Amino acid sequence: MTDQSWTVYLSGEIHTDWRREIADGCAARGLPVVFTAPVTDHGASDDCGVEILGAEENKFWHDRKGAGVNALRTRTLIGKADIVVVRFGEKYKQWNAAFEAGYASALGKRLIIQHGPDHAHALKEVDEAAEAVAETPEQVVRLLTYAITGRL
Amino acid sequence: MTDQSWTVYLSGEIHTDWRREIADGCAARGLPVVFTAPVTDHGASDDCGVEILGAEENKFWHDRKGAGVNALRTRTLIGKADIVVVRFGEKYKQWNAAFEAGYASALGKRLIIQHGPDHAHALKEVDEAAEAVAETPEQVVRLLTYAITGRL
C-alpha cells in the first residue's frame, strides 16, 4: 500500500499564516502533498487585472478584470485538487471562500471546512457539504495525515 | 420561435419580499417561468432537522441535521434550474448564498447576481462568474424577460 501524492488546495482567509502552518505540519510528517492556493497577496489580487491589462476608471470593472485574472489561477487549481480546505477567519465577508466551497462541492471534490465556533451557525450549510469541519490548522494537518497515510 | 418554459431558482436573502417582486413582475409580463427557491421561513429552515428527525442537545448537530434536510430541497432544485439568481441583502454573513452561487457555477448554470453597490468589491469574484450583475429585483425581471422572450 504505497501512499500516493495528493494535491490540496487551501482556499479562504489570507490575513494569517495558516497555510504555512499546514504546509509545515505536513512537511514535518513527510506527507506526499502538493499544496496550492489562490494568490494571497491582497494588493496583487486586487490589482492584477489593471496592472497587466490596463487601468480602468470605473472601480467595478477594475475589480472585474482582477477577478477574471485570479480565476485563471483558482479555477485551474481547484479543478486539479483532490481535497479543498476552506478556512473562514474572524473578519470580513469572505464570500469568495464560500463561493469556492460551493464550486468545489459541485465538482465532487472532498471538502474540509475550518473555522472557529462563532461561525458555526452561519456556516451550517457549508459545513454540511464537507467531509470534515475543523477548528484549527493543526486539526487540518491531522486530517490530511490520516487521509493520506491512514495513521492517526 | 416559441418561448419555452424556463426554471429559475431564486437563492439568497430571505428577509425581504424580493422573490415575490420578481415573480409578480414576470407574471405581469406573462413569462413562462417556474420559480423555485430554498425554504424562506427562517425558523423552519433552522429547525426542520430536529422537528422531523428528533431533538439534538448539541447545537452543532442541531444545525447539521437541518442543513441536510434543507439540502434535499436546494440541491434538487438548483440541479433542475436553467438560471440561478442569487441576491445578497444588506445584512448578515449570507455565506450560504455565496456557496449556492459557487455550486451553481460549477454545475454550468447561468447566474444572475443581485446586490447593492456597497457589496460590489467584496463580491467581485462571485460577480465575475455571473452572466449578469443587477442592483434591483426589477432589473432581474427585465433580464429574465429579455432572456426568455428576446424582447427588451
Next chain:
Amino acid sequence: MTDQSWTVYLSGEIHTDWRREIADGCAARGLPVVFTAPVTDHGASDDCGVEILGAEENKFWHDRKGAGVNALRTRTLIGKADIVVVRFGEKYKQWNAAFEAGYASALGKRLIIQHGPDHAHALKEVDEAAEAVAETPEQVVRLLTYAITGRL
C-alpha cells in the same frame, strides 16, 4: 413558487409495507411525487431471468440472469430519480440496498437512509453520504413534504 413534480425511488427492504405507507402519506398530503421502486415480488425478482430467457442449471447463472433483468429496471429508475430513499430492514444481508445507495450517491442523487437504531453503527458510512437519516417511514413522509413544499 409552484411545487414541481418530484421523482422518488424507494430502494431496499421488500418484506414490509413501508413503500405503501410512504406513498399513502404523501398522497394524503397531496404532494406531486411519482414513486418508483425495484420489483418487490421476491419470487419474480429471483426468477425473472430464467422465466423470460430460459432455464439455467447452474444457480450462479440463474441468479446472474435475474440480476441483469432487474437492473434494466433499477438502473433506469435510479437514473431518473430526484431523491433515492433506501430502507434497511431488520433482517437479511441487504447488500443490494447498500449497493444502490452507493450507486445513487456517485450519480449525485439526494439520499435519505431509513433504518432502526440497531443498525446505526454498521451503516455509518452509508448514513454519512446521505442528506438525512430517518428511523421511520412517517419521518420520510415528513422529509419529502418539507423538501417539496417547504412546509413542516
Next chain:
Amino acid sequence: MTDQSWTVYLSGEIHTDWRREIADGCAARGLPVVFTAPVTDHGASDDCGVEILGAEENKFWHDRKGAGVNALRTRTLIGKADIVVVRFGEKYKQWNAAFEAGYASALGKRLIIQHGPDHAHALKEVDEAAEAVAETPEQVVRLLTYAITGRL
C-alpha cells in the same frame, strides 16, 4: 506494447490478510500496480473523527464524524482507481463494502468482486455489476496479471 502503471483500490473486509496476499502476489510477478485501500485498522477507522476533531457524547455523531474523515480518504482513492476490488468476508454486515461497490460502479470503474460461494445469492446484483467474480485472493492476482500484462 508497454505495460502502463495501474491503480487498484482494495475495498471491503478488514479482518484477514487478503490485501497483503494480493499485493505480494502481484509484486512477485513484477506487476506495475499501485494498491490503495481504506484504513484497515478497525479502531482507528471507528475513532478517527473524535480523535482528531473532538469527542462526542452521542454515539451517532461519534460515528458520523469518523465516517466523514474516512471518506476524505476513500472517495479520493476510489476516484483515482482503475480497478476496484471488493471482498466480502464471512462475517459482519459489510454494508460499506457494498456501498463502495455501488459507488465505484456508478463512477464507471472496473469491478472485481471476491467472496465465497455461500454469499453468491445475496450478492447477485453486486456480482452482476462486476466484470469478474472471484472466490480467492489468488484468483484476483491472476485477474490483475492478465488485465495488466495480457498473459495468463
Next chain:
Amino acid sequence: MTDQSWTVYLSGEIHTDWRREIADGCAARGLPVVFTAPVTDHGASDDCGVEILGAEENKFWHDRKGAGVNALRTRTLIGKADIVVVRFGEKYKQWNAAFEAGYASALGKRLIIQHGPDHAHALKEVDEAAEAVAETPEQVVRLLTYAITGRL
C-alpha cells in the same frame, strides 16, 4: 407506484419485421413505451445524403454524406433512450449495430442484445456489456414488460 413512460431505441437489423413485433407486443400489453429507431428503409438510408445535399461521384463520399445525415437522427435518439435494444440478424456484417451497442454502452444506457444462438461466440463481448441477451423479439417484449411494470 405509477409506471413512468419509457423510451426504447431499436437498433440493428432492418430486413425483417422485428421492430413491429416488439411494438405490437408492447401495445397489446398497454405499456407506456415510446419506440424510436434508425431509418429502416435501406435505400433512403444509403442515399439520404446525396438526395438532400447533392450528388457525389466518389462512392466513399456518397456514403459519408449519408452516414452523417443518418447520424443526425440516430445519435439524437440513442441519447434520449432509456433502453437500447440491438438485434443482430442472420446476414450481413452489421457493424453499425455493434457500433451503436458500444456507443450506447459508453453513454451508460441499459442494453438488450437480441440474436440467434449461432452468433453467441462472435458477440460475446457485446453480450457481456448488456443487461440481458435475448433470442427472440417476444423475449424482448417480456423483458420490457417486466422492466416497466415489474410483472412477469
Next chain:
Amino acid sequence: MTDQSWTVYLSGEIHTDWRREIADGCAARGLPVVFTAPVTDHGASDDCGVEILGAEENKFWHDRKGAGVNALRTRTLIGKADIVVVRFGEKYKQWNAAFEAGYASALGKRLIIQHGPDHAHALKEVDEAAEAVAETPEQVVRLLTYAITGRL
C-alpha cells in the same frame, strides 16, 4: 415508431429571413419541432446590457454587459437543443456563429452547418465537426424532415 418532439437551435447570421424559411418549411410538413434562437434584433442584442443594467462610458464594457445578457439566453437554449444549425452569411466576421458551433460541438450536440460554397475552405474545420453541411435553408428543412420522420 412515434416521432418525438425535437428542439432545434438556429444560430448565426441575423440579417436575412432564413430562420423563418426553415420554421415555415417545417411547419408546412407538420414536423414536431420547437425552434429556438439567439436574439436577432441587432440593436437589442447590442444594447440589452446597458438598457437593463445601466449605461457604460467605455464601449468595451458596454459590449461586455450586452454579451453577458445575451449569454443568459443563448447558453441556456443551446444546452436544451437536440440539433444546432449554424448559418454563415455572406458578410461580417460572424465569430459568434463559429464560437457557438464549437460550443455546441463540445457539448455533444448534433450540428448542421449552412453556408454558400465561397466559405467552404475557410470553414473546413467547422464543417468537419458537423454531421451535415448544407448550402440552403431548404436543404436544412429536408435534413430535419429526414432526421425527425425518417422520410426523404
Next chain:
Amino acid sequence: MTDQSWTVYLSGEIHTDWRREIADGCAARGLPVVFTAPVTDHGASDDCGVEILGAEENKFWHDRKGAGVNALRTRTLIGKADIVVVRFGEKYKQWNAAFEAGYASALGKRLIIQHGPDHAHALKEVDEAAEAVAETPEQVVRLLTYAITGRL
C-alpha cells in the same frame, strides 16, 4: 512547443502483425507514444475466464466469463487512450472491433479507422464517426506522426 507523450489504443483484428508495424514505424521516427491493446492471443482471450475463475459446462457462460475478464483490460485502456485506432481485417465478424469503435466514440476519443476498400460501404457509419480513415498501417504511422509532431 514540446511534443507530449500520447497514448494510442490499437483495437481490432488480431491475426496479422499490424500492431507491430505501427509500433515499429513510430519507434523508428522517435515518437513519444505508448501503445496499448486488447489481448491478442486468441486462445488466451477465449479461455481467460475459465482458466482463472473455473470451468463452465455451458459455452455461453464460458464466453461470458472470458469477455468480462477481457473487459477489465480493454475498458481501462480505452478510457486512458488519447487516440483509438480500430483495424478491420479481411475476415470474421469483428463485431468487437465495431463495438469498441462505438464505445470510444461515445467517450469522446479521437478515432482512426483502418480497413481495405472492400469494407468501405459496410463501415460507412463507423468511418463517419472517425477523424481519419486509413487503408494501411503505414498510413496510420503517418497520421500519428503528424498528429503528435505536426510534421508530415
Next chain:
Amino acid sequence: MTDQSWTVYLSGEIHTDWRREIADGCAARGLPVVFTAPVTDHGASDDCGVEILGAEENKFWHDRKGAGVNALRTRTLIGKADIVVVRFGEKYKQWNAAFEAGYASALGKRLIIQHGPDHAHALKEVDEAAEAVAETPEQVVRLLTYAITGRL
C-alpha cells in the same frame, strides 16, 4: 506552495511569431509550462489529409480530409490543456479560432483571448466567455506568470 506544471494550448492566428514570443517570455521567467498548438505550417495544415490518405478531386473533400487529420491533434491537445489562449490576428476569417474558443469554453477550460482593439466589438461574445482579454502577447506572458506563480 509549489508551482505545478501547466499546459497551455495556443490557438488561432498562424502568420506571425506570437507563439514563439509567448514561449520565450515564459521560458525567460522560468515558468513550468508546456505549450501546445495546432499545426502552424499553413501548407501542411491544408494538405495533410490528401498527403497521407490519398488525393481528392473535389476540393471540398480535400479540405474535409485535412480537417479531420488536424482534429486528431487539436481536439486531443485542447482536451489536455489547462488554459487555452486564442489569438485573433488582423486578417482572414479565422473561424477556426472562434470555433476552438467555443469548444474550449464548453469543455470548461480557462480562456485568454488576445486581439487588437479593432476586433473588440465583433468578438464581444467570445471575450465574454474568457477570463481575460489581452491585446498583446506580452500581456499573455504576464497573465500566465501571475496565474502560475501568483506574482505580478
